Amino acid sequence: MKKNFLSATNLTGLALAMALTLTGCDKNSSEAIEPEILTEASARTSSNDPNDQAFDRESDRVLGQMMRDMENMDMTGDPDMDFAMMMKMHHQGSIDLGTAENQYGKHAEAKKLADMAIKGDKESQTRLQSFLNGHPAPEKIDANVYKQFKKEMKTAMKQMIQAYAKVPNTADVDVDFVRRLIEHHKGAIAMATLQFKYGNDKAPTDEASIIITEQASALKELAAFANKHGIPNAELK
Secondary structure, X not given: OOOOOOOHHHHHHHHHHOOOOOXXXXXXXXXXXXXXXXXXXXXXXXXXXXXXHHHHHHHHXXXXXXXXHHHOOOOOOOHHHHHHHHHHHHHHHHHHHHHHHHHHOOOHHHHHHHHHHHHHHHHHHHHHHHHHHOOOOOOOOOHHHHHHHHHXXXXXXXXXXXXHHOOOOOOOHHHXXXXXXXXXXXXXXXXXXXXXXXXXXXXXXXXXXXXXXHHHHHXXXXXXXXXXOOOOOHHHO
């Protein structure tokens, strides 16, 4: 019997309870993310399928670009602004990964999941940018609280990226896409959870609620696909 990758029935509870988060760190801080955490991802081997090779290269590029963008972001001292800016970058990673699935994948169901991720994250980016447009100056919080905010972000960013990098590489683009997007969505939910802990503004907190609801639901569908197609799909090659 094939062991389930994730249990789709308990993903919502898992998502809401997560203590992790995916965020960025001050680029001038000693807490910057070490580049070696990408070693495992970049060292993965691909099959002889050109589409698989191209997807693996793009997947690793997406992870690296997202990490660099978030690490190099100027932190503001305002968790609401930081959340909005970093979540936009995080969403871009999902959008780019979904675009790669549509270009190199084969399974219609996986492409549908990619389209859902692209659509939802683009809409969220628009709402987050609307908040930033109306919130040009940071409202800084207590320095000690903000230090803890950044510390939690650093730890969680490492954990999310390492989980993404450790996803086993197969010869099946669709399976690899889904399992990597699962780790990406977990990071988004965790980041949204931290917004509830440290944020003060209504708009980004409302957006955090939307992200938790939508991506917890998406995790169920992604897990169902991973559990069903956990072995490379020979009939699609």
